[in-house]
Amino acid sequence: xxxxxxxxxxxxxxxxxxxxxxxxxxxxxxxxxxxxxxxxxxxxxxxxxxxxxxxxxxxxxxxxxxxxxxxxxxxxxxxxxxxxxxxxxxxxxxxxxxxxxxxxxxxxxxxxxxxxxxxxxxxxxxxxxxxxxxxxxxx
Numbered sequence: 001x002x003x004x005x006x007x008x009x010x011x012x013x014x015x016x017x018x019x020x021x022x023x024x025x026x027x028x029x030x031x032x033x034x035x036x037x038x039x040x041x042x043x044x045x046x047x048x049x050x051x052x053x054x055x056x057x058x059x060x061x062x063x064x065x066x067x068x069x070x071x072x073x074x075x076x077x078x079x080x081x082x083x084x085x086x087x088x089x090x091x092x093x094x095x096x097x098x099x100x101x102x103x104x105x106x107x108x109x110x111x112x113x114x115x116x117x118x119x120x121x122x123x124x125x126x127x128x129x130x131x132x133x134x135x136x137x138x139x
Contacts, residue, residue, distance in 0.1 A: 003088055004081035006120040007102045007110035013038045016045065016069035020056045023047060023068050034099050034111075037072045042106040045072030046099070078103045081110060085121055088112050 013036045014023055023035055027049060037045035047068055055071035056063050078101045079088050088100055092114070102110035 001085045001121060002081070003079055003083050003085060003102055003112050004110070006085065006116050007081065007112045008116065009110045011036055011101070011108050011111050013108060014068055015039065016067065016072070018068055020052055020061070020063035020066045020068060020071065024052060024063065027052075035068070036101055036108055036111070037068055038108065041108075043076055043078060043101050043103060043108050045069065045074050046076050046101070047072045076101060079112065080104065085112075085117060089117060 012026060012030050012032050014026060016037050016039045026032070026035060034046055034048045036043055037047060045068075051071050051073065052063070055061075056066055061070075077091055077095050077097060079091060081102050081104060092098065092100060098114045100112050101108055102112055
């Protein structure tokens with residue numbers, strides 16, 4: 001199975017010079033868990049809700065003046081739409097990531113997530129999910 005067969009094609013992006021508050025509004029409006037950061041159409045980073053909490057709120061930065069590029073994860077791993085789902089899983093496991101932008105050259109054409117894979121390929125889910133099991137918090 002190819003990545004393009006199960007990826008989400010409508011990807012929500014935000015330009016790198018937008019504020020964290022702009023990003024938060026997009027999370028609210030689109031009900032998503034991550035945003036791809038772009039510059040002139042190319043993928044330059046990604047932020048998650050957790051990034052906003054840990055890298056903005058907990059650092060006492062002003063979300064209305066802090067730019068998304070200041071807190072985004074850089075050097076994002078991507079995958080080509082014609083690669084296999086198995087390759088996507090290998091990348092996700094190797095780099096401990098749950099979301100993988102899909103590109104053609106530097107252009108974003110989709111995103112593939114742990115959820116996409118588990119729905120489309122339940123036969124791969126056990127192998128994949130075992131890599132995500134985290135120890136429980138102990139008091």
